Amino acid sequence: MFVWHEIFGVPPAVITIVGMAKNVGKTVTLNYIQKMFHNEGWVLGLTSIGRDGETFDALTNIAKPLISVQPGIILATAEKVITEPAGWEYLQDTDFKTPLGKVIILRAKSLNKVVLAGPSKNREIQELLQSLAAWGAQCILIDGAFDRQSSADPLVSNQVILATGATVSRDLTELIHATQSRVEQLTLPACSQFYRELSNKSQAKVLIVNAGVPREMSLTTSLLRPVEWSELFGLDCDAVIVKGAVGDGLAQALLRQLRPPKIIVQDASKIFVNPNLWRQLKDHHVQFSAVQTICLLGVTINPTYPGGKGFDAEEILQKMGKVLSPMPVLDIMREAKFK
The missing domain is CATH 3.40.140 (Cytidine Deaminase; domain 2)
Structure with missing residues (x-):
């Protein structure tokens, strides 16, 4: 398994995972980083902007990987998505409302599968982050909505990981071009x-x-x-x-x-x-x-699109890595990094 500081070189803080499109591996990235932090002994907080973690995508009805929550993680999600209360230690109610009920804060007693349904407003997310930190979270993962670039707002999160993949474009050159453009935007220099x-x-x-x-x-x-x-x-x-x-x-x-x-x-x-x-x-x-810069930590790639087809995994890793270098580019499923 990857080691955080060997890949990214900076201590983790508040990290948002942002997808460039549906089915680019955002949930896979989220699950992997959770496990990485768990193995390294970090106390992790977890929430989302909006809803994620459904068995089937709410828009496309395509089967999705579930969000796996490691033991000890401090979670903020809507109360109605918690179907097995015995697996959780209740910590706190909040005043934040979602279509699935108010957001509550829990600690995982064991490995759990979960739907994340957090606040949709950045101001509410900021307040929720303070609560997660107060309960002992040393670093926090935010599952950012794929269609909301505001997920990367530096007022909410000071670190971002960008997930990209074959569903952005089925033409490899266009996919790399689109990802490069987004990376350039997210890494704009500070103004005077x-x-x-x-x-x-x-x-x-x-x-x-x-x-x-x-x-x-x-x-x-x-x-x-x-x-x-x-x-x-x-x-x-x-x-x-x-x-x-x-x-x-x-x-x-x-x-x-x-x-x-x-x-x-x-x-x-x-x-x-x-x-x-x-x-x-x-x-x-x-x-x-x-005026406010964003710390883009790295890019994860999913070479496939729904149905199992897509690009050659090593080819996309090498070509994307060369274009985005020195930005870390990772294939999470293969635990491969461009060198």
């Missing part, structure tokens, strides 16, 4: 202290900065059409601070600029730009940075 202070002082969704002077835009959303972004760029700006989501509209407008401004985002979980546009932005030398 000047832009960080401007962002922290303003409540505006968008700030236009020209010659060091900020101008707040009266906007209710940052998801503007390309023509609307182009109008803002026409105000003469050398930087744009976006505190909301960043979508394809901004990307398309930037590609039309001869001298595109710098773009400062709140954090990389707010970026929703498709891989092809992201690559064009890089070729166009558009500079992105983040």
Whole structure:
């Protein structure tokens, strides 16, 4: 079995596992890391953003691996998913509500199979993390929803593991391209202290900065059409601070600029730009940075898609590893790491 510090090189803290799509091995990764921590003697906390761990996927009806909870793990999940109370030590009620009842905190007495159903709001997750730590969790795993990039929000989690695989694309080149783009987004560098202070002082969704002077835009959303972004760029700006989501509209407008401004985002979980546009932005030398950075620990790969077919496991490991190096790239099922 892998050893945590040999793979990732930093102490574990609050770790979110984020999937790029359904069936990319997020649950397999979660189970493996749980077992790794259990073997190494860590007291682990476990919860989720939203629901996971069903026998069959709620959207696709495809059979899924169950979430296995190791003995001693401190778990936060909805009360109605606990079907065998004898396997758990009750610790605490919370005020957080889900469609499956209120979230409760338990300690596993033995190896258990479970459905995770945690809060869906980041603010509630933050409070829940404090409770898990108060009950003795030395590190915490969060099962992030596949369709919510906010799972990687650094205000919630200070470490992220990205799960990718064949269901992202059945073309290996496109899969690697999409994963590389997401890794580049999640590892944006920190912006300068000047832009960080401007962002922290303003409540505006968008700030236009020209010659060091900020101008707040009266906007209710940052998801503007390309023509609307182009109008803002026409105000003469050398930087744009976006505190909301960043979508394809901004990307398309930037590609039309001869001298595109710098773009400062709140954090990389707010970026929703498709891989092809992201690559064009890089070729166009558009500079992105983040007020809050994300610590991406590594990438796990699932070479198969439902039905058992997919890519050659060693080929995808080697090709993905070379592109993402020095980022750790792991095939959890084979316990193989790109070297």
